Amino acid sequence: MKIAVTYQDGEVFQHFGHTEQFKVYEVEDGKVVSSRLIGSNGSGHGALAGLLAGEKIDVLICGGIGGGAQAALAEQGIELCAGASGSADEAVEAYLRGELINTGANCDHHHGGEHSCHDHEEGHSCHGRESGCGGCHAGPAMQGKNVGKTVRAHYRGTFNDGTQFDSSYDRGEPLEFICGAGQMIPGFDAAVADMDVGQTVQVHLLPAQAYGEPDPAAIFTMEIALLPGAEELDVGERVYLQNAYGQPFQASVAAKDEKTITFDANHEMAGKELNFTIELVEVLG
Secondary structure: OEEEEEEEOOEEOOEHHHOOEEEEEEEEOOEEEEEEEEEOOOOOHHHHHHHHHHOOOOEEEOOEOOHHHHHHHHHOOOEEEOOOOOEHHHHHHHHHOOOOOOOOOOOOOOOOOEEEOOOOOOOOOOOOOOOOOHHHOOOOOOOOOOOOOEEEEEEEEEOOOOOEEEEHHHHOOOEEEEOOOOOOOHHHHHHHOOOOOOOEEEEEEOHHHOOOOOOHHHEEEEEHHHOOOHHHOOOOOEEEEEOOOOOEEEEEEEEEOOOEEEEEOOOOOOOOOEEEEEEEEEEOO
16 A cells, blocks of 8 residues: 655645655555655646556545545545645554544635735635545545546535525536545535436535534634735625645635734535535436
């Protein structure tokens, strides 16, 4: 078994797409028997997945990673454990003990309009969800005939009062994703896992199956003077900030006065019960 970790100065490097090297661990009988460093050769997200596949990597441990890179790894059959930090060696040992938790895709990349927030020490998932993966042992692996396959599904999402918040039917294009790869909220993934093509189901998801409950720790206040551009923001506006590791995350402006600004980094759907009508259109394999 081979485990690769995004690596810099002994630590888990926090941005998969920008890592300059990986530390590769050879594991036998649940124990590390050797390790070595390999360069990334300046590869981008997709090429990095190919590089790891060429090295016959079974598991990638990293900090931040986007949905596209996660999909590329899934296509190569590489298990992902994202959201790790601290010592690379200790992260591998934690994985082998079944103690790592995979946060799935936890970074979006946006151009322009970003604000740096280096004084904010807490990391937040951009998607506001957590999902388990095999050896990460965050929970039982998802079961179903469609797990691991690329599927296309139409859906309509509504709140309990019947208000529609999203619909692929309105856009005229089914949603394509890898079932069970953590690209979707857990309840949506689980609903599709064992569906037949042409089947339509209706599911009611509690917050734990969707975007989770609001986290009070995700609400924080900063001095406007420490955040260039903050003076131009209005209450209710959504922006992209960076945490202490350089990972981007989305937040809304919750309050503002002459000297301070308060952000809420909870997902806008956090705490909400959601209803979906899901139609499985195609399984691409």
